[in-house]
Amino acid sequence: MTSPAAREGIPPHEFRQTLGRFASGVTVITATDGEQRRGMTASAFVSVSLTPPLILVSVDHRAHMHALLSAETVTQFGVSILSSSQRHLSDHFAGRLGPEEEVPWLxxxxxPLIGGSVAQLVCRKQQAIPAGDHTLYLGLVEYARYTDDDPLLYFRGQYHELG
Known part of the structure; x- marks a missing residue:
């Protein structure tokens, strides 16, 4: 028989500390409601399928981006994979706002996408999947562009670079 604690999983702090040992790239998820462009830093991004080309992003229910992506009128979102020189943009879109004029919007x-990033994707919203305190947004990649620049990495709560 499983204990009640085991059924609920490990405590959130332990979960965060454990998964912080997984190095990930840093992305900015972008969307617009037709009037305002919005961005949100996210490391919870994954490739799902090559055929069709699908990706998945995880968005906290408390995030402004969640309300935007939940709107039926919003059918697309962008994913910009940040370069090693774009730490300030990760901070900006994580709520530590810097000057808006320093955001290289394109x-x-x-x-809206982030200029100067390693890669940019335009995704058609395919499905929203409730998952605990987040929603998983599945997107069909309709456009992609990339460079050979080095990505920004996130590991144990800090930024890192390759090499």
Whole structure:
């Protein structure tokens, strides 16, 4: 028989500390409601399928981006994979706001993306999957562009670079 604690899983602090040992890239998820462009730093990003080309991002229910992506009128979102020189943008979109004029916005068919990033994806929202205190947004990649620059990495609560 399983104990009640085991059924609920490990405590949130322990979970965060453990998963902090997984190095990840840093992305900025972007979308617009037609009037305002929004961005959110996310390391919970994963490739799901090559055929069709699907990705998944995880968004906290408390995030402004969650309300935007939940709107039926928002059908697309962007993913910009940050370069090693874009730490300030990760901080900016994580709520430690810097000057908005320092954000190198660019658009692809009206969707905001981050210029200078290692890669940019434009995704059609396919499915929203409730998952605890987050929603998983599955996106079909409709456009992609990339460079050979080095990515920004996140490991044990700190930024890192390759090499």
């Amino acid at each position: 658009t692809h068919e009206g969707l």
